[in-house]
Amino acid sequence: MPVKPEIRMLAIDDGPLSDRVVLIGTIFRGADWLERVLRSEVTRDGMDVTEKMVTLAKESKHYDQLRVIILDGVTYAGFNVVDIVALNEQTKLPIIVVMRSPPNLEEIKEALANLDQREERWRAIQRAGKVFEAITHYGSIFIQVCGIDLPTAREIVHLTSTHSRTPEPLRVAHLIASGVATASKV
Numbered sequence: 001m002p003v004k005p006e007i008r009m010l011a012i013d014d015g016p017l018s019d020r021v022v023l024i025g026t027i028f029r030g031a032d033w034l035e036r037v038l039r040s041e042v043t044r045d046g047m048d049v050t051e052k053m054v055t056l057a058k059e060s061k062h063y064d065q066l067r068v069i070i071l072d073g074v075t076y077a078g079f080n081v082v083d084i085v086a087l088n089e090q091t092k093l094p095i096i097v098v099m100r101s102p103p104n105l106e107e108i109k110e111a112l113a114n115l116d117q118r119e120e121r122w123r124a125i126q127r128a129g130k131v132f133e134a135i136t137h138y139g140s141i142f143i144q145v146c147g148i149d150l151p152t153a154r155e156i157v158h159l160t161s162t163h164s165r166t167p168e169p170l171r172v173a174h175l176i177a178s179g180v181a182t183a184s185k186v
Contacts, residue, residue, distance in 0.1 A: 003155045006030040010038075010057055010093075011070040011169035014077055015177040019044055021077035024177040025056045027066070028169035031160040036062060037176060045078040045115055050124075053082060054090045068094045068148065068156060070170050073103075074128050079115055083124040084146045094148030096156060098170060102131045102142050136161035 015022035025038035160167035
């Protein structure tokens with residue numbers, strides 16, 4: 001399926017760790033047009049990130065025009081794990097998870113041993129599925145997908161990675177999330 005250059009997407013990243021962590025969504029048309037910035041908060045090491053992401057997507061005025069959600073990994077605010085299958089089912093939108101390198105599942109499982117609801121968190125991580133390589137203008141990146149075929153997901157990642165290996169909507173969400181959390185008042 002060919003991807004339109006101006007596909008409308010929601011990319012979500014989190015800010016630095018604190019008790020309540022900022023969650024920023026950027027709505028882009030392709031890789032060039034930032035149309036909206038969305039904001040929420042999630043609990044550090046909590047269990048609320050999937051629900052908050054569903055709300056960000058569905059309460060956006062662009063919801064009916066969104067074609068995909070792009071995430072920076074599946075762990076937010078420490079180990080607040082996104083269930084990408086539930087996110088896909090509840091938003092009816094395809095999900096692409098982007099990572100700079102494949103996750104070390106053994107290290108993740110060890111870290112989860114220190115948290116409540118570790119089995120539920122581990123199931124969500126496993127449900128994210130297989131990790132695939134995707135090629136961008138700047139090198140390789142790794143993705144997981146739900147509700148979208150792999151060739152289309154790779155095409156979206158390639159199309160939107162205009163300034164780095166990271167898709168531009170996700171890169172901008174990261175910059176905003178970092179800036180909102182650490183900005184000093186003037």
